[in-house]
Amino acid sequence: MKRRTFVKGSAGITTGLTLAGCMGGSGDGEETETTETTEASETTGDGTTPEETASEGLDVEEPLVIGSDIPYPPFEYRKENGDLTGFDVSIAQAVFKEEMGLDYEFKKTGFDTIIPSLNNGNFRLIMSAMTIKPERAEKVDFSDPYFTAYQTVAILKNGEIGKLDDLKGKTVAVQKGTTGEGAAEQLKKDFDGNLTIDSYDQITGAFNALLNNQAVAVVNDNTVNAKYVNEQDSVVFLEGEGEAAEQGKNAPPYLTLTVEEYGIAFRKDDDEFRKKVNEALAAIKESGRYDEIYAEYFESSSN
Incomplete structure (x- = not known):
């Protein structure tokens, strides 16, 4: 009532x-x-x-x-x-x-x-x-x-991706309507269009694509990516410095594409x-x- x-x-x-x-x-x-x-x-x-x-x-x-x-x-x-x-x-x-x-x-x-x-x-x-x-x-x-968050890249531990440029010509998975999708679209522009983006209704679909080798990475919020990294031995963060370090933030120990506030x-x-x-x-x-x-x-x- x-x-x-x-x-x-x-x-x-x-x-x-x-x-x-x-x-x-x-x-x-x-x-x-x-x-x-x-x-x-x-x-x-x-x-x-x-x-x-x-x-x-x-x-x-x-x-x-x-x-x-x-x-x-x-x-x-x-x-x-x-x-x-x-x-x-x-x-x-x-x-x-x-x-x-x-x-x-x-x-x-x-x-x-x-x-x-x-x-x-x-x-x-x-x-x-x-x-x-x-x-x-x-x-x-x-x-x-x-809340402060960062867009990050989750990859397979023994996969072919070791640095950001390795994503060129590959497929990444994201959730529809999110800033992760926006970060991937910006990355595609940086790669002169040489990136395929598959968008899913739920973030679980994006990670299923990664685990099934339908995508080489998931671009998404750091805390959500961290949950999968902690639970799946085969999933890790892509390492490297990024936007957080450039802004002088207390950067996490992995690559950050953006710094965001919720x-x-x-x-x-x-x-x-x-x-x-x-x-x-x-x-x-x-x-x-x-x-x-x-x-x-x-x-x-x-x-």
Whole structure:
């Protein structure tokens, strides 16, 4: 059952713990995936709701519906028991339930149509490892950045690729509509068109292509590539310096094609709610909860 809650201003936001992510967006009739309180599973959690103060707060329909591309580990994916989990899911718990007192649920959707789906009203916001880009910012408004990522290249350990130029004339796999696809397209331009790009609806399809020798590399976010590197003995990062080192960032020990920031996406007419979410994001960073969640999902996946 839907209900409306008035979210209080910053003075009424409590200190919180947890995190969430950002992806999603598809048409009507998509599967809805709800998330539990502390376990981040598939039923919305209970808890106290801020008192209704229309003069102070915002009118929010509950459960808050979050568009997300699932699966996209480690940001949003299912455990063996079927529960929904991931960095974005944990952030959502921290920000929306623990900080803002809102029940919420994730709605599964395709990433390549996620922004039109948001603007069509299929969900209230997007949390789906979404990079803040100028062309996207023309269609949606973003929260403050909550995650830094790099586009990277995953290859077969005993394959024919040893450096970036070895990709010339070869086929790489990407996920449709992502900045990984954009990075591959830029690489194709750098190679004067001498690169074939195969785009898949889900990142799992791209990695299946790599493992089945239908592609020599996967171009994708470092943390997602790291999950496959850690789980598959035959998959490794392509090494070398790149954009992160050139920008003077704390570069990871593998080649980086881009440096990106993730944000939560909102419709253009949702500015007040976006401001409250930014306040909640700031609160979980200040409390140390953000660092706890980051360590849970990424500390062991940094190389």
